[in-house]
C-alpha cells in the first residue's frame with residue numbers, strides 16, 4: 001500500500017523493478033554459505049555453497065571463467081534463441097522424463113528424430129520412471145500449461161483512498177474466476193445508478209492473496225518448460241499504482257530459485273547455465289539496466305533474428321547474485337517526473353532469465369540457448385493516453401506506450417489463435433519480444449487493478465484490455481463464459497430483449513467469413529453483420545432494468561433513484577457496446593488485411609503489412625475512443641440544456657442569458673458531431689483504400 005501522502009513506502013523486499021527510490025543496498029543480511037536472510041525473516045537459500053563475488057556499479061569482471069559464480073557474457077545477445085537446438089549430448093538421463101512429466105514432451109520438431117530416439121532410450125534403459133518420480137517433489141509434476149493465461153490481481157485499498165472515503169467497487173467471489181465492477185453513474189436528471197460489469201478470466205486473485213500464491217498461480221507452472229526450449233513471458237499490466245511492481249517484484253527471484261534447484265538436482269551435471277539480463281524500453285529506445293543504462297541497439301539479421309547489440313548478460317549460480325543484479329537494475333530504471341504520480345513508471349522493464357547449455361561439455365565454446373523466462377513490468381497503462389496535457393517529451397512517450405500496449409495485445413491474441421503472422425513489428429516492445437511470440441511459448445498476463453471507486457475508469461480499461469487479449473482465442477473465454485451470463489439474466493427485472501444475440505465472438509467471425517464467396521468479408525457485409533451495430537440501431541428501445549449480455553461481459557443497470565424527468569432517455573451501455581464488437585471488428589480487420597495481402601498482384605512486404613495493420617488498428621481504437629468521449633460530452637450538454645430549459649420556465653428569467661447559452665450549446669453539439677463525422681469518414685476512407693486494393697487485384 002502507499003505510505004502517507006500517496007508516496008510509496010519501500011519495504012525491505014521492494015526492490016525489483018523499482019526506481020531510484022530503492023537504490024542502495026543494505027536491506028539484506030548475508031549468510032555466508034547458507035543463503036541470505038531477509039530482514040523480514042524470509043530466507044533465500046543459496047543453492048551452491050560458494051559465495052559469489054559482489055557486483056557493484058556494473059564492474060563485474062568480464063569474461064570470468066564459467067566455473068565462477070557469475071559470468072558476464074558481453075556483446076551480442078541473440079534474442080532469437082528459438083532456433084536453438086538441443087545439443088547432441090542431450091540423451092543424458094532425466095530430460096526425457098522431465099519433459100514428459102511437465103507436459104512438454106511433445107514440443108520437439110519432427111525433424112529432430114535422432115534426439116527423440118535418444119530420449120526414448122534414456123527413458124527405458126537409464127532412468128526408470130519410479131526413480132524419476134522419487135527425484136521430483138510433488139509440486140514439479142505440473143500438468144500441461146495453457147498457452148496464454150490471463151490473471152487479474154486486485155490490490156487492497158490504500159490509506160489515501162480510505163482517507164478520501166473511496167469505496168471498494170470490485171467484488172470477487174471466493175474460489176471463482178470472475179469479478180464484478182460496480183460503477184456508479186449519473187443519469188441525466190443527476191440521480192445515481194450502478195452499472196455492474198462482470199468479467200471472467202483464467203484466475204482472479206483478491207487482495208488477500210499473497211505474492212507466493214501469485215507465483216504458484218502464474219510462473220511456477222512454466223518454469224520446468226524452459227529447460228525444454230520453451231520461451232515463457234510474464235507481463236504485469238495496469239494503471240500506475242495498481243500493484244504491477246509489487247506483483248512482479250518477487251517473481252524472478254522465486255523463479256530463479258526453482259530454476260537453480262532444477263539445474264542442481266534434476267538436471268545436475270547436464271551443462272545447463274543460467275543467465276540474467278535486465279533492460280528497459282523508454283520512449284522507444286533500449287537501455288541496459290545492468291550497464292549504467294547504456295544505450296542499446298536492436299538489429300535484425302538476414303534470417304530475421306533479433307539481436308540486442310551490447311546487452312550485458314550475467315551468468316549466475318545463486319539467488320543472492322540474481323537479487324543483487326535485480327536491485328542494481330531496478331535502481332537504474334527510469335521513472336517519470338511529470339503527471340499525477342511522479343513516481344510512476346513510464347518505461348517497460350524487461351528482466352530475462354535465459355537457460356543455456358554447454359556444447360559437448362566444452363567451456364571454450366559459447367553455450368547454446370535453450371529456453372527463456374521473461375518478466376515484463378509494463379509502463380502504467382493510462383500513460384498511453386498521456387498525449388495532450390504534458391510537454392512534448394511526455395507526449396512522445398505516451399504515444400510510444402500506447403503503441404506498444406496495443407501491439408502487445410494484438411501479438412498475444414495472434415499467438416493464442418495460432419496465427420502464422422504475428423504483428424510484432426508494431427512496436428519496439430513486441431519486436432524485442434519477437435522470440436517470445438514464435439515457436440513453443442507460454443504467456444502469462446497479470447492485470448493489476450485498484451479497488452477504489454476513484455480508479456473505476458482505469459480499472460475497466462485494464463479489464464477490457466485483458467479481456468480482449470483472450471476473448472477471441474480458441475481456448476479462450478468466449479465460449480466458456482456463456483453459462484455465466486445465465487444466472488444474471490435470470491436475476492434481471494425484465495426478460496432479455498429478443499435481439500440480444502447469444503453468440504460467441506469467434507462464431508460470428510466464422511459466420512461472416514463463411515458467407516463470403518471470395519474468402520474474405522466485403523466491407524459492406526462486415527458492417528451490416530456486426531452484431532453490436534445492430535444493438536446500436538436498437539438502442540433507443542431500451543428500458544430501465546434491462547440487461548445486455550455479450551459472451552463474456554454482462555451489463556446490468558440498477559436504478560437507484562426513480563422518477564427522474566429524463567427516465568425515458570436511453571443510456572448506452574458502453575461495456576456491452578464495446579466488448580463484443582471491438583473483438584469481432586479487430587479480427588475481421590486482421591482477416592481483411594491478411595487476405596488482402598495474400599492475393600494482390602503487388603505483394604506487400606511484411607513490414608508494410610504490419611505497418612498497415614497496426615495503423616488501422618490504432619485508427620480504429622482512436623475512433624472508438626473519440627466516439628465514447630463525444631457521447632459523454634453529449635450527456636453533459638443534455639444536462640446543461642435541461643437546466644436552461646428549467647430556468648426558462650421560471651418567472652422573470654433572463655431571455656438574453658437563455659439565448660446566449662442555447663447558442664453556445666448548439667455550437668458545441670455541432671462541433672462534436674462534425675469532428676466525429678470527419679474521423680469516421682477518414683477511417684472509412686482507410687478501410688476503402690485497403691478494400692480497393694483487394695478487389696482491384698483479386699482474380
Ligand SMILES: Nc1ncnc2c1ncn2[C@@H]1O[C@H](COP(=O)(O)OP(=O)(O)OP(=O)(O)O)[C@@H](O)[C@H]1O
Nearest residue numbers: 001002008155240241242243244245246344345380
Ligand atoms: N496486493 C497488494 N497488497 C499490498 N500492497 C500493495 C499491493 N499491490 C500494490 N500495493 C502497494 O501499492 C503501491 C503501488 O504499487 P506499485 O508500485 O506496485 O504500483 P505500480 O502499478 O507498479 O505503479 P507504477 O506504474 O507507478 O510503477 C505500493 O506501495 C505497493 O506496495
